[in-house]
Amino acid sequence: MNKLIAAAVLAATLSACGIAQAERAVPIPAAKLDVPKAPGLQTAIFAGGCFWGLEAVFERVKGVKAVTAGYAGGTRATANYDAVSTEQTGHAEAVKLVYDPQQVSYGTLLRVYFSIAHNPTELNRQGPDTGPSYRSAIFPQSAQQKAVAAAYIAQLGQARVFPKPIVTRLESGAFFPAEAYHQNFFDRNPRHPYIVMWDKPKVAAFKAGFPTLAR
Structure with missing residues (x-):
């Protein structure tokens, strides 16, 4: 079944049963290693679940100038x-960020990515x-x-921030807008059921967990 339909049906069913998605920012440390500040805009690409939620969170980060939902890793x-x-193309739903490193660092974007934008311990889901x-x-x-990114994954693993191992992979490949x-x-x-159930709690958790970083 198409995800747009299946997820909406699931979310509507859960909502009707009075079940809500509880989200909060996972308290994780800042990256010890970061990309040095440089003039001009930079690009970052992250994948982690449905791109709607990733886009919604990162659009609210100060210093992020544009966010595009798309597909990365395939042709x-x-x-x-x-x-x-079909899950046969090799793509991941992803977002491309254009950001100002003078306002927000790559390490900070990683912190948001790992703490609230998605769950990095879930494999292929x-x-x-x-x-x-x-x-x-x-x-x-x-x-x-x-x-x-590699250093931060290692840092979080050594600190045992999450109860399960981080499964995030570092990949290469082109990005194509959705x-x-x-x-x-x-x-x-x-008011889309999926947005209400899964993504609005993420945005609220981001604003609560990163008040000085949120627009």
Whole structure:
């Protein structure tokens, strides 16, 4: 079943039963290693479950100038929702961030990514969504980003921040924007059952857990 339909049915059912998704920011330390500040805008790409929630959280981070929902890790020919939903294309639902490193560092973006944007201990799933397109993956855009991401994963693992091992992978591959109807989905569809059940709690938790970072 198409995720748009299946997730909406699940969320509506849970809501009708009075069950709500509880979200809070996981208290994790800042990255010890970070990408040095540099002039000009930079790009970061993160995958971790449905891109609607990732987009909604990162759009509210000060210093993030633009967020695009899309597909990373596969080919252009199959970078479309119907194909990716078959879980056979190798893509991950992902977001591309354009950010100002003078205002927010790559390490800080990683902290948001690991603490609230998704659960990095779930393998090939997030919440109600299952399959490799919902995997936890970082697509570094430079050698520095790759080094910082790897160091942070190791740092969090050594600190035993999470009760289970982090399964986030560092991957390479092109990013392809998703269809127009997926862009800004949270803001354009505030009453959508999936948004109400799974993504609004994430945004609220981000604002509560990172008050000085939230717009």
